[in-house]
Amino acid sequence: MVLNLATENRKTEISSKDGDFDIEVKIPNYIIDTLKSRESHMCVSGKSDSIPDCDKNSAPGMITQRSCVYGGARVVLMPITDAIHLVHGPIGCAACTWDIRGSTSSGDKLYKTGFSTDLREKDVVFGGENKLYESILELNRLYTPSAIFVYSTCVVGLIGDDIKAVCKKAQEITGCRVIPVQSEGFKSFNKSAGHKLACDAMIDYLIGTKEPEEVHPYSINIIGEFNVAGDLFGIIPLYEKMGVKVQTAITGDSTVEKIAKCHHAKLNIVQCQKSSNYLASKMEEKYQIPTIKVNFFGVEETTKSLRAVSEFFGDEEMIKRTEELINSEIKNLRDEIAKYKKDLSGKTVAIYSGAHKSWALVSAFSELDMEIIMSGTQNGKPEDYQKIREHVCEGTLIVDDANSMELAKLLKEYKPDILISGAKEKYISLKCGVPHCDFNHDRITAFSGYNGFINFARVVHTAVMTPVWRLSKKMT
Numbered sequence: 385m386v387l388n389l390a391t392e393n394r395k396t397e398i399s400s401k402d403g404d405f406d407i408e409v410k411i412p413n414y415i416i417d418t419l420k421s422r423e424s425h426m427c428v429s430g431k432s433d434s435i436p437d438c439d440k441n442s443a444p445g446m447i448t449q450r451s452c453v454y455g456g457a458r459v460v461l462m463p464i465t466d467a468i469h470l471v472h473g474p475i476g477c478a479a480c481t482w483d484i485r486g487s488t489s490s491g492d493k494l495y496k497t498g499f500s501t502d503l504r505e506k507d508v509v510f511g512g513e514n515k516l517y518e519s520i521l522e523l524n525r526l527y528t529p530s531a532i533f534v535y536s537t538c539v540v541g542l543i544g545d546d547i548k549a550v551c552k553k554a555q556e557i558t559g560c561r562v563i564p565v566q567s568e569g570f571k572s573f574n575k576s577a578g579h580k581l582a583c584d585a586m587i588d589y590l591i592g593t594k595e596p597e598e599v600h601p602y603s604i605n606i607i608g609e610f611n612v613a614g615d616l617f618g619i620i621p622l623y624e625k626m627g628v629k630v631q632t633a634i635t636g637d638s639t640v641e642k643i644a645k646c647h648h649a650k651l652n653i654v655q656c657q658k659s660s661n662y663l664a665s666k667m668e669e670k671y672q673i674p675t676i677k678v679n680f681f682g683v684e685e686t687t688k689s690l691r692a693v694s695e696f697f698g699d700e701e702m703i704k705r706t707e708e709l710i711n712s713e714i715k716n717l718r719d720e721i722a723k724y725k726k727d728l729s730g731k732t733v734a735i736y737s738g739a740h741k742s743w744a745l746v747s748a749f750s751e752l753d754m755e756i757i758m759s760g761t762q763n764g765k766p767e768d769y770q771k772i773r774e775h776v777c778e779g780t781l782i783v784d785d786a787n788s789m790e791l792a793k794l795l796k797e798y799k800p801d802i803l804i805s806g807a808k809e810k811y812i813s814l815k816c817g818v819p820h821c822d823f824n825h826d827r828i829t830a831f832s833g834y835n836g837f838i839n840f841a842r843v844v845h846t847a848v849m850t851p852v853w854r855l856s857k858k859m860t
């Protein structure tokens with residue numbers, strides 16, 4: 385079945401084996417009323433060559449869904465399991481981002497404990513460097529961690545604490561790696577600046593600081609994969625069956641030592657291209673490790689990602705093993721997927737998420753015969769929106785940095801059958817009578833790889849088919 389969304393009227397053409405026919409469509413092809421300054425932040429794909437206005441400060445007074453630079457740095461480094469993540473700032477910065485990733489660990493759980501220097505008024509007046517120094521010494525004594533990451537926050541930037549100097553001194557005294565992350569929240573309106581700072585911290589203080597005992601001829605690093613809900617546990621076994629050794633993921637389920645030794649891998653594959661392209665390019669520059677972009681959401685994309693690695697190594701035996709693996713995995717999931725697809729076919733989807741997922745999920749939904757009618761992101765750059773345009777159908781609304789009011793209006797007008805986003809938008813969605821699927825950090829089900837796709841289809845199916853939505857649709 386093929387869905388074609390018309391942009392000039394409100395009809396959807398459906399072609400099937402039984403012939404072509406029209407059905408009533410739920411998709412308005414106009415943009416909702418909003419603040420004058422916000423109108424250019426939305427556009428309909430296919431209506432012109434334009435992309436939404438983006439990569440700018442949020443409009444004053446609106447409740448943006450964005451996070452800060454410190455949050456962007458923390459989200460990248462947090463999954464390093466045997467490190468302490470110490471937030472130098474008032475308690476709120478740490479509290480808002482404690483366990484910011486639902487990353488799981490196969491070993492150490494130290495990263496799950498939140499630590500803060502809890503700066504108070506006195507520290508703002510007299511400086512917080514001593515408090516930070518004492519905190520590092522105390523934490524090292526209590527936990528003997530493999531490393532301590534120290535995050536700078538807005539207040540620290542304002543009072544001018546020299547966290548680099550404190551970390552250096554504390555490292556000399558303790559012998560433990562103490563890594564400063566200069567992530568003052570106000571540095572940028574775009575949390576991607578924080579992703580970059582986190583990558584810089586790894587490049588400057590961690591990667592390449594230890595030599596591996598041996599180097600596997602087919603070793604890879606998986607960059608930008610954070611093991612949310614155990615995603616990696618559905619990916620690593622596939623590569624192992626192919627004969628590929630995963631040195632480490634950066635940073636899901638990783639350890640300080642694994643990352644320190646990852647500079648001899650033969651290939652970097654990049655999953656989240658928003659947070660981690662920068663790190664891959666830095667490693668290419670410094671260690672001559674080539675990069676391949678991958679995507680583990682959906683059957684087709686997972687298959688392509690496995691093939692890309694076997695073709696890169698060019699080993700005939702590996703290529704053969706990979707094809708056998710792909711065939712057997714696809715055979716196992718075909719019936720299961722067909723079961724969900726029967727109900728989900730023709731249902732519509734809105735995505736409001738990180739820039740990577742706003743286009744990387746398109747293929748996964750088309751495998752369920754579902755159609756994306758809106759895709760948006762909080763921090764997209766022009767190249768991200770260009771990618772969304774390339775992936776979605778004509779008539780899809782593309783939105784940048786939507787505020788809560790706009791999201792609620794969009795959901796009411798467009799009436800998608802499901803919203804895919806993070807926890808911040810969950811209750812807006814449910815209150816608007818739109819089923820919701822969390823594809824962000826708080827989810828508890830793995831969605832990557834072949835088994836992950838079955839989980840994904842099941843979760844989406846459960847959300848969409850829950851009987852309560854039939855009642856709420858009658859009420860709206």
Ligand code: SF4
Pocket residue numbers: 452453454455473476477480536537538539568569570
């Ligand atoms: S770093 Fe700044 S913007 Fe971020 S949570 Fe702390 S105070 Fe807020």
